Amino acid sequence: QEKQRRSIFDGLPAALPALARASRVAEKAAKVGYDFPHRDMLFDKLREEIQELADEIYPDGQIPHTPATVEADIVADTELADPELRERVEGELGDILFVVANIARRWKINPEEALRKSNSKFQQRVQKIEQELERTGGSIQEASLQEMEQIYQAVKQQEKRDV
Known part of the structure; x- marks a missing residue:
């Protein structure tokens, strides 16, 4: 009788909060060698993911320089009307959060905490x-x-x- 192949993710609780789960998923992948060789590389990955989000949100992929100040007119937020675009943006935001959880893992910080x-x-x-x-x-x-x-x-x- 042939053994059933088991995933490295077997046993990972499905009910874990999303950030904690991201950290654990990355940790399990790292245990088998699938990880960036140096933790500083994750900042390059974070910049890449932020650019991918910008590519979805802005037609030219350029994030407008809008200084974070309270001395500006309030501009109402608008919902992404295109469901496919919304799905892509959600995916890119998820990728950013995954990288942030991975950064926390590499510095031994609990992202949930x-x-x-x-x-x-x-x-x-x-x-x-x-x-x-x-x-x-x-x-x-x-x-x-x-x-x-x-x-x-x-x-x-x-x-x-x-x-």
Whole structure:
């Protein structure tokens, strides 16, 4: 009787959160030698995947230089109307997240824990915006983006001083 061939991924829990699963999938592939020889190469791979996303989203593949500032007009987000394009963009975003999970794995960082901490940090900072606005008689619903950003940056500076 011939043995049934088993995959290196057998036994990987299907219910794992997606980032944790990505890290484990990459780890299992690495155990059989399918991995970048040097972890720094993953940053080149990340740039490649970001470019592939840009190629799907922008007709010329060029990501517009749009400085991250609150001093700009608000532009409403629009949904990708073409279902095939949406599927391709989703795939490219998934590839980016996979590479990020792989970077975490190579530096022995749990990607789920890293994201959990970032979520918590952002939530706490926004809650401090709420508290500061309430303290001064305002509310987050009525505050301008500029007011919220000013408080957010002050909170970040205070965190640095507290370290």
